Amino acid sequence: MFRGKTEEIQGKSIKLNDQKMNKYRILILVLFSGMAYMGSSCSTSEKEEDQKPPNIIFIMSDDHAYQAISAYGYGLNETPNIDRIAKEGAIFTRATVTNSICAPSRAVLLTGKHSFVNGKVDNVQPFNWEQDNFPKLLQANGYQTALIGKIHLDGLPTGFDYSMVLPGQGNYYNPDFLVDGERKRFEGYVTDITTEEALKWLKEGRDQEKPFLLMYHQKAPHRNWKPAPEYLTLYDDKDFTPPSTFFDQETNYAGRGTAAKTQEMEIDGHASWGHDFKMVIDPYGDSTGFDRELARFNPEQLAAWNAAYDPKNDAFKEAFGKGDESTFSSEKKREIAHWKYNRYIKDYLRTIKSVDDGVGEVLDYLEANGLAENTIVVYTSDQGFYLGEHGWFDKRFMYEQSFRTPLLVRFPKEIKAGTEIDKLVQNLDFAPTLLDYAGIQAPQEMQGESFRNLVSGKTGEWRDAVYYTYYEYPSVHMVKRHYGVATKRYKLIHFYYDIDEWELYDLEKDPNELRNVYDDPEYEDIKIKMHERLQELREKYGDSDQNDQKYLDAYLKVMEERKNR
Template sequence: MKRNSIIFGVLLGTVLATACNTEEKNKTSPPNIVFIMSDDHAYQAISAYGHGLNETPQIDRLAKEGAIFTRATVTNSICAPSRAVVLTGKHSFLNGKVDNVQPFDWDQNNFAKMLQKAGYNTAMIGKIHLDGLPQGFDHSMVLPGQGHYYNPDFLVNGERKQFEGYVTELTTQFALDWLKEGRDKEKPFLLIYNQKAPHRNWKPAPKYLTLYDDKNFDPPSNYFDDLTNYEGRGTAAKEQEMEIDGHARWGHDFKFEVDPKGDSTGFTRELERLTVEQRAHWREAYNPKNQAFLEAYPQAEGIAFEDKEKEREISIWKFNRYIKDYLRTIKSVDDGVGEVLDYLEENGLAENTIVVYTSDQGFYLGEHGWFDKRFMYEQSFRTPLLVRYPKEIKPGTEIDKLVQNLDFAPTLLDYAGVEVAPEMQGKSFRSLVSGQSDEWRDAVYYTYYEYPSVHMVKRHYGVATERYKLMHFYYDIDEWEMYDLQKDPNEMNNVYNDPSYGEVREELHQKLEDLRKEYGDSDEMNQKYLKAYLEYRNNQQ
């Protein structure tokens, strides 16, 4: 009995000493950083934002235990340029990655390089969508290009390897493997953990193939915006190619192997990447649903000219197929966030670890009838942002200031005690989110360059304040749009030429001119990148 008491005392002393050492280390060590970025995750599809579309209990933990940003925005709403802005803290026209096609220069500075130099152990795992070997990371395991949902390839420190499984689950597992076994536990760490989901074409995990089958979603109130030919807007809204009912494809997007006309869609080729077992599960889940649609709406493609009510039903069916698959992929993302948060808590790391959850931009979930992003209109321009850091951020904090992805690099460097690089254009929001200060910018600047291209969203730039938004669409048109977000949150009525907004319009023009000068943008810069883009396209043809 005495011997057992001695052993118990020794064990208790060891546990207490370890706990004390961990607590003391947490007080003196720079914070660890887990930066989680998904692809095309709309803020509307995170339950903490209150839209009631789906449940994301794990991501919501960050809002409950930290801060949620309700007006976080991006500088350029398209995948690769947004990621380049996050890394460099510079606008697209300065970091050089203005669109998805032109190359990214990894030799320029980024916040991971600076943290690595300051003694951080660094890793990037998942999707980055920037060509070349990532610089600034002791370990990288990234998807080449867009990557695949099933049985994906990863570039492991530059070496291509294929792994069997579902990409979201694999990315989470590889991130946890690095946290458990791959990192130097004597150093603070930076883990950039990026998910492919919920990027198009929204292939769910095997276990979620039938999630939401028992539910019908109502489309947004302006889902049938096209029926009025986008009245109240300009040419850009009318000429886009991102309508769920009109531009989404029976195969790639709606998962039909044979379309309503009986023609092959090519989706069968996509399923060839799946194993025999995976394909069997997929077809078991989707074929009955597809067959039920074909029986209910024979020759669906021709109904538009014969029966307006059936045309409407088909359009709503397409919305449901899209939104269900989109939300199914998010369920796996949410699961992964929970696994990582659980690991941090179970290993005494939560208190001294900054956890950021965000997306590379927002996304349309049927607003205006659309999917995709690119526009400066609100659902694309805004992005989710949730941050937890128990040492400084009070649980349940809500920030409504105009924070941008331009600010991520300066903020993380600030937390790490590393001097922000002078070329970085963002601002640290550390004092803002801790409640030490409420001073912040009153406007943000936006650019979009990739046109003519997929989805045909015209080139534009603009300025947004807390209430108003001014945009200039250029290149093949010359049109201005202005919106009063307080009176018109869905951006249905362009008030640029409304005389009652004359004074506001002049103020926004001045603000736009000031921001372009401050950040170093100009019409000449636009022409430079337009010329480079067109030359690149011509060389590819």
């Protein structure tokens, strides 16, 4: 009896356990399915993240020489934040420009076309905003775009959802900005304001769901190098040694042609006591007009400025301001030139300190907000600059210091940290490269090439020569019109208009470009090859003597109109 009951109970028990097991099986299946779904979901999310178009922050400073970025190893100053881009990405050691002057360089950046094609050959001709530019193409493909800082191109910028730009050169202190075309004055220091407004747009002004392009452009370190209040005495305890070629003018630029001898960009000779060396009264008791520039300062800014500069100016005048300069010994003249160089280079580097601070703030924002991995960060300048080489300031020449420009790019997804590129990349390449990263086909009329595969290490193939033009003469600094071709080792330049001179340099043997070997019989074969290469590039890009004449006529017409106003 009990056995039967037991069997019955056991049978029910077995049936009950089967039911429980079925439930357990279902539960396990559900759990595994959920985990699989979650895994699949994560995988999909990661894929979606990888497929997101990259954000782009394009940082351009004005006249920032590669020699004044510590990553390039010249030892002049420290730029730890700009260096971060190189350490975590790539540094380009032979990046160059197509036309070494502010507005034309920016037109090339936007359009990906040489100056004689986009029409902005100098700082005088108008820029046609109606033509395609790469921000317009990004905007048309879902990007939100902003331009904040200096662009130095007349007219309302197009291709941007938001623009806040300096009118012309702008002011270092209490600058005006054109905010979507409306002029507004901002109290403070221009570099700090540009950074603050760039960060404000990143935090509050953009659609957080869209990829973005931010063109974050600083005025500094453009002439006349007014430092921020906190850096007015930076480097006061340091004496900078001028470059080895600083006193080239003493030999009348021996070994070079007319263009080097007739320029007007010498630190000791063409820079002014007021505008450049910051004296209201010059060493000989004459007013310089610099007080008119100081009128823009508020009382607090002016007090800080005077406290920093007056003692230094007075000390110089006490030491060198007495007597007739024409009677000074060559040694004393050199001491004055040395002082001028130090006043120039210290102010120049002081303005860069603020630029570097701003770059650090932007990079920190990207890190703190999880944007660093999918954001391309570019740091560059509109061209290079002379920091006393050959005794000069400014740019314009095809000689190395103004022809080359700093270029550092970070994009963790594709660019290996510590990459170094020595190929002849140009500012002509920025537009097609950034479009390539965004997955957008560059228009056929863009003349540059994408260096995306070059910097990622997918290819080592690249162009072997670059083409250069310069048109703004006769004008400020009096650098002759010229065009030329450069390879990794050689450079051929033709100076024209009121002269007809050729210069050829061997950069391997003569990195300072002190000896023109154009007429040297040993370089005859090289000269022939460089002429052939020059002609090939002029044909490739569509340049000609007719272009030179067209833009010369247009330039002279504008200058004559200005003269007659």
